[in-house]
Amino acid sequence: MKVTEIEVHEVMLEYQDFLAYQLNHYYGPAKRVVYVVHTDTGLEGLGESGRAEPSEVVEEYIGTNPFDWVGDEMSLGLGTAMYDLMGKSVGVPVYKLFGQRYRAWVPVGSWTVSTDPVRMAETVAEYASRGYTWMKYHLSPFENVIHQTEEMETVAPEGFKIHYDLTMGGTDDHIPELLEKLSKYRIAGCFEDPLPGEDIEGYVELRQRTTLPIVLHHFPMGATYEVLRRPADVYMLGHAKIG
Known part of the structure; x- marks a missing residue:
């Protein structure tokens, strides 16, 4: 399995009404980057981060096997997409690539x-x-x-x-x-x-x-x-x- 193409999408999301005033004043508009990574097997991996990586960083992933990026230290968003592909390629949730499951749910604040x-x-x-x-x-x-x-x-x-x-x-x-x-x-x-x-x-x-x-x-x-x-x-x- 090789990475053949990486789409980079910058998305702007509106805040919910009850948060819009304070978040727009504090941070301004919310922008996120979504990566869609294509492979020669047809599998697609998804990753997300706060800002887009430089084009030369994105190019580093082209032509590589997602498993080349175990413990990726280059990009959080693209590294997440690589792990998404690793899990999909072997048919297991990504957490199984790290070890035993410790919990079935997490509290959300x-x-x-x-x-x-x-x-x-x-x-x-x-x-x-x-x-x-x-x-x-x-x-x-x-x-x-x-x-x-x-x-x-x-x-x-x-x-x-x-x-x-x-x-x-x-x-x-x-x-x-x-x-x-x-x-x-x-x-x-x-x-x-x-x-x-x-x-x-x-x-x-x-x-x-x-x-x-x-x-x-x-x-x-x-x-x-x-x-x-x-x-x-x-x-x-x-x-x-x-x-």
């Missing part, structure tokens, strides 16, 4: 970005009505997170939790004091990236001081040495190539 407290509360109410029990959002120094939390708590049903993403500097507040204040609200769930990723000592101390889970997403050594220091309760691996 909701997501938004920082905006005024009233819109934050409206978003919580909408997500809760759709059955979600968690909502993550990126904090901003232009909005008061305490005011947001108080407004969201007025509409959040029992058990609904907020995943605060501080983006290693999304607020100018003193972090230990801020997390202590937020932890007192019933909807507070966890805190992601409250400090710069390289401040492992700070994370170790902060984890000892806060009562809610600390989530570490951006770390300089790829969750290796950092994990041994136990700076967080949860480690998020993402935005990385497959290998």
Whole structure:
């Protein structure tokens, strides 16, 4: 099996109405790239990523066998398409190429970005009505997170939790004091990236001081040495190539 052609499609998707205002102001229009990889056997592989790879990267895959890209370190989107082809060629789900299945389902949370407290509360109410029990959002120094939390708590049903993403500097507040204040609200769930990723000592101390889970997403050594220091309760691996 050889790759013969790769289609690159840039797609623009509209935000749902209840999210359009804040996401258009925060990110602008949503653009994704979809790859359709054709082979000489007739199988097609699909991959998706945030931006298109340069043409010279795409050309690297032409004429190769998808299995040449096990542990692909060149492109997340094209690497995903290669794994799609690997699974299809042997007639098994892709996870079987990695090992045993650990779970049959995964929980799914909701997501938004920082905006005024009233819109934050409206978003919580909408997500809760759709059955979600968690909502993550990126904090901003232009909005008061305490005011947001108080407004969201007025509409959040029992058990609904907020995943605060501080983006290693999304607020100018003193972090230990801020997390202590937020932890007192019933909807507070966890805190992601409250400090710069390289401040492992700070994370170790902060984890000892806060009562809610600390989530570490951006770390300089790829969750290796950092994990041994136990700076967080949860480690998020993402935005990385497959290998």
